[in-house]
Amino acid sequence: MDKSIFIEKLKDVIQTEKDINFNTELESIEEWDSIAQISLLAFLDSEFNKHLTVNDFEKIKTVNDIAKIAGL
Amino acid sequence: MIKYSLEDKIIVTGASSGIGLEIAHTLNRQGATVIAIGRNSQRLELAKINSSNKKHFYTEIKDLTENLEELPQYISHLREKYGQFKALVYSAGIVELTVTRLLDKNIIDRIFNINFSAPLLTAKGFLDKKNNIGAGSSIVFIASVAGVKPSKGQIVYSSSKAALISASKSMSQEFSNKKIRINCISPAWVKTPVLERQINYIGVKESDYPLGFGQTSDVANLASFLLSDESKWITGQNYILDGGGNF
Numbered sequence: 598m599d600k601s602i603f604i605e606k607l608k609d610v611i612q613t614e615k616d617i618n619f620n621t622e623l624e625s626i627e628e629w630d631s632i633a634q635i636s637l638l639a640f641l642d643s644e645f646n647k648h649l650t651v652n653d654f655e656k657i658k659t660v661n662d663i664a665k666i667a668g669l
Numbered sequence: 670m671i672k673y674s675l676e677d678k679i680i681v682t683g684a685s686s687g688i689g690l691e692i693a694h695t696l697n698r699q700g701a702t703v704i705a706i707g708r709n710s711q712r713l714e715l716a717k718i719n720s721s722n723k724k725h726f727y728t729e730i731k732d733l734t735e736n737l738e739e740l741p742q743y744i745s746h747l748r749e750k751y752g753q754f755k756a757l758v759y760s761a762g763i764v765e766l767t768v769t770r771l772l773d774k775n776i777i778d779r780i781f782n783i784n785f786s787a788p789l790l791t792a793k794g795f796l797d798k799k800n801n802i803g804a805g806s807s808i809v810f811i812a813s814v815a816g817v818k819p820s821k822g823q824i825v826y827s828s829s830k831a832a833l834i835s836a837s838k839s840m841s842q843e844f845s846n847k848k849i850r851i852n853c854i855s856p857a858w859v860k861t862p863v864l865e866r867q868i869n870y871i872g873v874k875e876s877d878y879p880l881g882f883g884q885t886s887d888v889a890n891l892a893s894f895l896l897s898d899e900s901k902w903i904t905g906q907n908y909i910l911d912g913g914g915n916f
């Protein structure tokens with residue numbers, strides 16, 4: 598998936614209008630709440646066939662961490 | 670202990686893994702002839718190898734959502750092959766996270782097809798007079814606590830199970846005068862491959878369960894009871910198994 602498309606999709610998943618890039622810290626996104634987290638899991642599962650563990654999840658801090666999991 | 674005879678032919682869907690597998694093994698060990706349905710031929714073969722009475726553990730490879738329309742005929746076809754059935758256990762199913770923002774028709778169809786439409790149409794085939802033994806026949810659907818008490822991320826899954834529970838109650842009323850019984854079992858988290866996957870997602874904790882996570886045998890023991898004549902006064906019920914978690 599093209600990186601800019603990925604960012605657009607991710608914004609949709611998190612439901613944020615904020616300008617985000619690969620360095621954005623997830624905690625800095627106001628909409629990063631428990632539903633956004635479940636949405637991210639569902640997104641990684643359905644789009645990239647990646648099943649995360651709780652431990653993996655705790656390590657995700659930035660958009661780049663998500664991109665790495667997605668294999669971008 | 671509950672005992673079945675080889676004359677008791679029982680169809681188990683989802684028999685290649687998890688809860689369905691355990692139910693198939695339990696019924697077979699208790700003496701029944703089991704017709705084990707699943708998609709994955711290797712897992713089904715393994716299920717047969719590990720069964721206590723292999724000669725009476727038959728496997729049928731079938732994708733139940735491939736052609737929903739013909740499911741009732743499929744059951745008739747199985748009856749021609751094996752004879753009339755005493756019972757049906759429907760345990761095939763999928764668990765997928767669903768949230769409003771990622772909803773689309775595909776995901777709704779995918780989950781409802783296997784968790785709701787297929788069990789109903791399989792039951793239709795089983796309940797065809799020609800296909801079951803009449804009085805004493807019984808169906809158990811494996812639903813879920815999510816069908817009664819949904820949590821976040823389960824929009825479609827929980828509604829597919831709620832729909833199944835509701836349908837089975839109505840169906841049970843159609844058949845009670847024929848002494849055919851239909852019940853649901855709604856487990857909370859049971860240790861199966863599904864749990865392994867989901868636990869990762871939502872961080873379910875065993876400490877939420879005073880009696881621990883469920884074992885597949887906890888579900889199988891109840892299923893066996895509900896299919897047997899020991900439970901002849903029970904129909905139209907949904908049993909919640911939640912290890913004291915009060916979900």
Ligand SMILES: NC(=O)c1ccc[n+]([C@@H]2O[C@H](COP(=O)([O-])OP(=O)(O)OC[C@H]3O[C@@H](n4cnc5c(N)ncnc54)[C@H](OP(=O)(O)O)[C@@H]3O)[C@@H](O)[C@H]2O)c1
Pocket residue numbers: 682683684685686687688689706707708709710712731732733734735760761762763764783811812813814855856857858859860861862863864
């Ligand atoms: N585990 C739990 O904690 C839990 C809790 C509540 C309710 N449940 C319910 O219990 C049931 C069984 O779950 P489980 O934990 O045993 O899951 P599982 O280990 O993943 O087994 C699912 C079974 O369903 C079969 N299946 C899936 N899609 C199918 C299809 N299209 N056609 C035919 N067979 C299909 C699979 O066959 P293949 O092996 O061939 O793929 C497998 O045998 C499900 O309905 C689930 O919703 C489970």
